[in-house]
Amino acid sequence: MSVTTPRVCVIIAARNAARTIPVAIASALREAEVAEVVVVDDASSDDTQHVARAADDGSGRLKVMRLDVNRGPSSARNAAIKASTSPFISILDADDFFLEGRFHRLFASADWDFAADNIMLIRDDAAADPTKVAAPFFAPEPQFLDFERFIEGNISRRRVLRGELGFLKPVISRAFLERHGLSYDENLRLGEDYELYARAVACGARFKIIKSCGYGAIVRADSLSGRHRTQDLKRLADADLALLALGNLPEGSRAALRRHERHVRDKYRLRNFLDVKAERGLASAAAYAFASQSNLIPIVRGVAADKLDALFRRAGIAAKQQVPPMRFLMSATSAAKE
Known part of the structure; x- marks a missing residue:
């Protein structure tokens, strides 16, 4: 890795994710900018910990930790952040994956504290092999989120497929978190990303979004994020x-x-x-x-x-809401191939 290549730590909070975590880890280790991948097994009852270790590519970048008591994603992510040293942090859910070249696009400029790209939402039964999924090429159309727009972008609408901005998975400057004493709120098991991003923007974070797509999210009926108390x-x-x-x-x-x-x-x-x-x-x-x-x-x-x-x-007046095989979190404009 050259001295000019950004150093990113990818943190993965995982619970009962043995089926999906190999793809998540492989997609992170494939990226040249990734210096560390820290997996925190949040007291899984399945073989998540051992499956994660088996996904090691031998580069010495993978670290797997295990919590003996389930503490939720906020605690797991905070533990991963504390166990890592890279100047940039990237969140990856255990059943999702990065698209190749994601970090190259996000680091094309350095005018941000948080930088997020578009998310490709793929229905579980439409993703037989996530490693072969390719996103369309979208114009980046960079913009910065202000506090009011971010909050408004997290109010869901009835009968509209969910697309809250709190679903974004940004790359985060560790220096910004440390400067403002920010971490995940461990009282939250729902909306923990939203709360951290909102607090960061309130502290003056430059939160940049681009419409290019670099993150693949599998939409599952049994997803932990879809179940809450x-x-x-x-x-x-x-x-x-x-x-x-x-x-x-x-x-x-x-x-x-x-x-x-x-x-x-x-x-x-x-x-x-x-x-x-x-x-x-x-x-x-x-x-x-x-x-x-x-x-x-x-x-x-x-x-x-x-x-x-x-x-x-x-009465047949309205059909049950159908989830398309693939959609995108943010609407975007098609662009010539990069």
Whole structure:
């Protein structure tokens, strides 16, 4: 590796990922800019640790750690960051992979603290061999995210395929994290990326995005990121309140945060209502709903929307939302081959 090649540490938090992690590790080790790959096995019950070790390419860049107690992705990532030394950090989920040449494109300029590219979202049954997947060539169209746009870009829309900006997997400057004392919030098991990115941008991070695609994400029905507890939603809404307590945010940013907090809190209230109904019956759920207007309105809206969706599907007016075999997180413009 030449002295001018950026040194990147790829960190992979893994739990029960024995089936997918060899592809993730191989895609990271293939890149010349990758100086370290740190895998943290978060107390898997399968053979993740040994399968990860077996993916070593002999270059001495792979390190595999194991946590004896499941602590969640935030803890695992913080442990990986502490165990690494490279000046740049890149997050890779254990069931995803990098496309070849990803870091070359991201490091084409050095005017950023966080740099992310487009994500190719591939349905599990459409990715027989992820190593053979190639993305279209998109114009980079570089731009920087400000705080308000980033927060607004994390409010999901009903009946719209999810594409929140918190899904981005940026390369991160270690110096920026250390300068501002930033790390993953270990109380969060949902939205931990969103919270870190938001806090970084609030601290002045230059968060650059390009539309070129360098990250492949496999969309699985059994993905850990697709399963979360009701309390995880409450913790994420509370994280927004903590961000609101920052004293340096302009009113536009604060208004965006309040919208995101309300959006997540309303999801929590609906989920909690359904939990109470399942555990203690309709009377207890109704008591929870009528305890306050803040509870009642999102619960009524959510239940009504769910019922209408089911009715429309039965009547053939609306079809169940279909996930395409391949789509992209950010819309982009096709470009000539690089």
